[in-house]
Amino acid sequence: MHDSRSTGSTSRRTVLAASAATAAAAAGALGAAPAHSLPSDDARLRALISRMTLEEKVGQLFVMRVYGHSATAPDQADIDANLKEIGVRTAAELVAKYRVGGVIYFTWAHNTRDPHQIADLSNGIQRASLDLPRGLPLLIATDQEHGIVCRVGKPATLFPGAMALGAGGLRTDAREAGRIAAAELRALGINQNYAPDADVNVNPANPVIGVRSFGADPQAVARMVAAQVKGYQGARVAATAKHFPGHGDTETDSHYGFPVIEHTEEQWATLDAPPFRAAIAAGIDSIMTAHIMVPALDPSGDPATLSHPILTGILRERLGYDGVVVTDSLGMQGVRTKYGDDRVPVLALKAGVDQLLNPPSLDVAWNAVLRAVRQGELTEARLDRSILRILRLKAKVGLLKNPYVTHAGVDRTVGTAAHLRAADRIAERTTTLLVNSRGLLPLSRRTHRNVLVVGADPASPSGTTGPPTTVLATALDELGFTATALSTGTNPSQATVETAVAAARGRDAVLVATYNLAAAQKTLVNALLATGVPVVAVAVRNPYDVAQLPGVEAYLAAYSWTDVELRAAVRVIAGRVRPRGKLPVPVQRADDPTQVMFPIGHGLMY
Incomplete structure (x- = not known):
């Protein structure tokens, strides 16, 4: 399995040597206090810490969710949710009761309705x-x-996700996307972004990372991660490389289980470490931990989030990182399988963490840390070290001078015409043409004018205006085709398949959106192929779908079902732009996963 995964990548020996050199450079650059934290600054920040009560210090370590569109007047349903889960009514009460150092915004928590509302909530x-x-x-x-993980939706500018950017292959695009995204986040009062993903996706069955990764080549991923870090942080939003020590080779989702990564220490250094080394060398502000077990790095059986050998021994000491370390959400199953919710935050701090993200019960976690200090398991000096790092970060992004934003700043920055044009240009460089038998693409309005669009309709991220079938059909209509959308879902029934086949008869072409291709989707596509109508398929998530449909005449990878990527794919299908993306991951054969069907770098042109 490892041999096939490394196809198209630099050899492990070369990668390991390059990684060691990068690590040495990073350690040298980061051995002293960060450049943004001069001794005079630290003296001022330590003075702030010295005036805090113990309870205030404990609060600074937590970053917590809260329901509602307003800090003081959320909807009643959100008040009820806050009372049930946190014991407060509003964000303002959360801050007053627990003195938390941070808040995390979610779409499902109703924090991100529209730009002016987000700015008002932040203020x-x-x-x-x-x-x-x-x-x-x-x-x-x-x-x-x-891409597929997006909390702030339109009218903000939405960019292609990491794997799409990896397919484009241009560090300038990754950096520009980060810069523009950060400028818009900053205008909304959001100053820490949990991106970029620094995982190397070497496992096609990975259920939680996949297209969130830039690819499977560690050095290529490292280059893109470093570029995006510079883009985000150049616009004064803290970037966060995740998920350390590397979540790219798992078949378990840490939201629901406890993944185990069986890489040897050498494999880790070769495959997983390079993007994190590159992020550190680029001056990354924060690094997020993974709720995974890596026995070669820590044989105790603890998740990395709670592992002193991994977070202190490797990240702090070996890699020389002295920035903020934030946990992944403490509500995820991967960190809750071995210890209770009262022990997890204490053990995380003992391991080397600074920020404790989104515990299932803030009251339990907050009091557990307070009790650990009072009973001597944690020292106040240990808390002070983390708080100093957090305050350094707050100072760096300008919060200690002026944390407020304005509606005028929102209107001047968010979703501007220039930003939207940049997103479209970048997306056009990412669409990857994998198969084009007999030159079916580009479709011609003369011979393929009447198009049926069918396929998957996954739950929409914030960057969409509707199901993929609707977005694709609308984009085709705008380019002069006559397109009809028929959403068949991710698991079409036999009746749905028959409806789609009937609708396909008499059409000039069928466009099918595939999503993590399951048996029912495969049945749909094969039934459409049997009609004799030309079939074009577009993978709207993982590009590995193509391996299961060898009969499709044309296959593209869009890497996401957000509007910007789907519309770019349609422009490629219609011949308005040429396909320029190259696979950033290998695609193995479905009948023999030890054999590579399409290597890294594959991508057709016309």
Whole structure:
């Protein structure tokens, strides 16, 4: 399995040597205090820490979810959710009761309705904290990876996700996407982004990373991660490389289980470490931990989030990283299988963590840390070291000077015409043409004018205006085709398949959106092929789908079902732009996974 995964990548010996050189450079650059934290700055920040109560110090370590569109007047349903899960009514009450150091925004928590609302929520949270005695501004964070993980939707500018950018292969695109995304986040009052994903996706069956990764070549991923870090942080939003020590080779989703990575230490250094080394060398502000077990790095059986050998021994000491370490969500099953919710935050701090993200019960976690200090398991000096790193980060992104944003700044920055044009240009460089038998593509309006669009309709991220079938059909219509959308879902029934086959008869072409191809989708596509109508398929998530459909005449990879990527794919299908993307991962044969069907770098032109 490892041999096939490395196809198209630099040899392990070369990767290991390059990684060691990068690590040495990073350790030398980061052995002293970060450049943004001069001794005079640290003296000022330590003075702030010295005035904090123990309870305030404990609060600074937590980054917490909260329901509602407003800091002081959320909807009643959100008040009820806050009371049930957190024991407070509003974000303002959360800040006052627990003195948290940060808040994380989610779409499902109703934090991100529209740009002006997000800005007002951010201002309200900052005001609630600064009105308190010794109040400090908060780091406001979200997961704006783009692609399939996107919390702030339109009218903000949405970019292709990591694997799509990996297919484009241009560090300038990764950097520009990061810069523009950060400028828009900053205008909304969001100053810490949990991106980029630094995992190397060497396992096609990975259920949680996949297209969130830039690819399967460690050195290529490292280059893209470093570029995006510079883009985000150049616009003064803290970037976060995740998920250390590397979540790319698992078949278990750490949200629901406890993954085990069986890489040897040499394999880890070769496959998983390079992007994190590159992020550190690029001056990464924060690194997120993974709720995974890596026995070769720590044989204790603890998840990396709770592992002193991994977080302190490797990340801090071997890699020389002295920035903020944030856990992945403490509500995920991967960190809760071995210890109770009262032990997890304490063990994370003992391992070397600074920020404790989104515990299932803040009251349990907050009191557990407080109790650990009072009973001597943790020292106040240990808390102070983490708080200093957090305050350095707050100072670096400008929060200690002015944490507030304005509607004028939102209107001037978010979703501008120039930003949207940049997203379209970048997306056009990512679409990858995998198969084009007998030159079916590009489709001609003369011979393929009447198109049926069928396929998967996964739950929409914030970057979509509708199911993929609707977006694809609308884009085709705008280019002069006559397209009809028929959403058949990710698991079409036999009746749905028959409906699609009937609708395909008499058409000039059928466009099928595949999504993590399951048996029922395969049945649909094969039934459409049997009609004799030309079939074009587009993978709207993982590009590995193509291996299971050898009869399709034309196959493209879009890497996501967000509007910007689907519309770019349609422009390629219609011949308005040429396909330029190259596979950043190998695609193995479905009948023999030890054999590579399409190597890294594969991508057809016309």
